Amino acid sequence: MATTTAAVPEAPEQHIGAFGRVVGAIVNPRPTFADIARKPSWLVPLLLMIILGLATTAIFSQRVGWRAFMEKQLAQNSRVQQMTPEQRQQLIDTQSKYAPIYGYVGVVIGTPIALLVVAAIFMGIFNATSSAALDFKTSFGVVAHSWMPYVIAALLGILILYLKPPDQIDLQNLVASNAGTFLSSDAPKWLLALCTSLDVFTFWVLGLMAFAYSVVRPKKIKFGSALTWIVGIWVVLVLVKVGFAAMFS
Numbered sequence: 199m200a201t202t203t204a205a206v207p208e209a210p211e212q213h214i215g216a217f218g219r220v221v222g223a224i225v226n227p228r229p230t231f232a233d234i235a236r237k238p239s240w241l242v243p244l245l246l247m248i249i250l251g252l253a254t255t256a257i258f259s260q261r262v263g264w265r266a267f268m269e270k271q272l273a274q275n276s277r278v279q280q281m282t283p284e285q286r287q288q289l290i291d292t293q294s295k296y297a298p299i300y301g302y303v304g305v306v307i308g309t310p311i312a313l314l315v316v317a318a319i320f321m322g323i324f325n326a327t328s329s330a331a332l333d334f335k336t337s338f339g340v341v342a343h344s345w346m347p348y349v350i351a352a353l354l355g356i357l358i359l360y361l362k363p364p365d366q367i368d369l370q371n372l373v374a375s376n377a378g379t380f381l382s383s384d385a386p387k388w389l390l391a392l393c394t395s396l397d398v399f400t401f402w403v404l405g406l407m408a409f410a411y412s413v414v415r416p417k418k419i420k421f422g423s424a425l426t427w428i429v430g431i432w433v434v435l436v437l438v439k440v441g442f443a444a445m446f447s
Contacts, residue, residue, distance in 0.1 A: 216242040223343040224350070227406060228413055231340065235414035238339035243346060244310060250352035251305035254372075255298065257356060262364045264297040265290065277446075317341040323427055324411060330418040340414055344407035351375065351399045375399055391443035395436045404428050 214222055214233045220243055222230030258267075268290050281289070321337035324330040355372040371378050371394060378394035385393075408425035 213237065219243075219343055220246060220346055220349075223346045223406070223410075227409060230343065231410040231413040234339045234343060234410075235336060238333075238335040240313075240335070240339045240342040243342040243349075244313065246349055247345065247352070248305055248309050250349060250356070251309060252302060254352060254355055254359070255301040255305060257359045258367075258369060259298050259301075261359050262367050262369070264301075265294040266364070267369055268293045268297060313338060313341050313345070319431065320407075320411065320428070324415070324419055324424070327427075328415070328418045328423070330411075330415040332415065336414055340410045341407060344410050345403055347399045347402040347406065370394065373399075386444075387446075388440050388444035391440045392436065395439065400432075404432055 213236075214230060216239055219230050219234065219239065222233075223243075258264075272286065272290060272293075317334065317338040317340070320341070321332045321334055325332055351373050358372055359367060368374075376394045376397035378390055378396075381390055381393055405425065408421055408428050411419050411424045412421040
């Protein structure tokens, strides 16, 4: 008498919620980005970065003030030092007035634009070089969640704003996570731009983004090639940043 074996149904894949993805991108990235590949999302990480950016700007405005920041920045600019005292004072007054506006607008508009540009660039690169068939929503979800280490940096920055004396706070190196920490205040601007780019959280994001793309398209994108492209584009941006700093310092 023939025996039959009942087919065992496969267990349904467990979906990770939006906030679980934010945490999972940092602590358990492989299943998190595999879930993003099945059902892309990006809204929660984007809102989280914007909220923390606005909070940092508001706390800095209250605890330190933009006038002190502008005075310190302009004191290191050789072109500004060639101005008359009246011209310098007028420049400080103007920039101190508009700096918080630029700060808030930059966070609200600049954050999504940066994510959009990066997602579009790597979607194009990987589709052209690896036939990855990435759609924009998936690429945007990958980039948004790969930037979650910056959320940790923002939380640490807010803590530092409350703990450090206002006159010791450096907004451009708030967490002291990059090589610029070891430079003196009179270091050349191009060197400062280079060293501040060598940042622990930036390296974390670059590696996580390369890993994420290799997870969402495992048969098409290898981690090594993804990392090569991502680091290569980052190096170009750093060189542009250093060039501008050298030209306008």
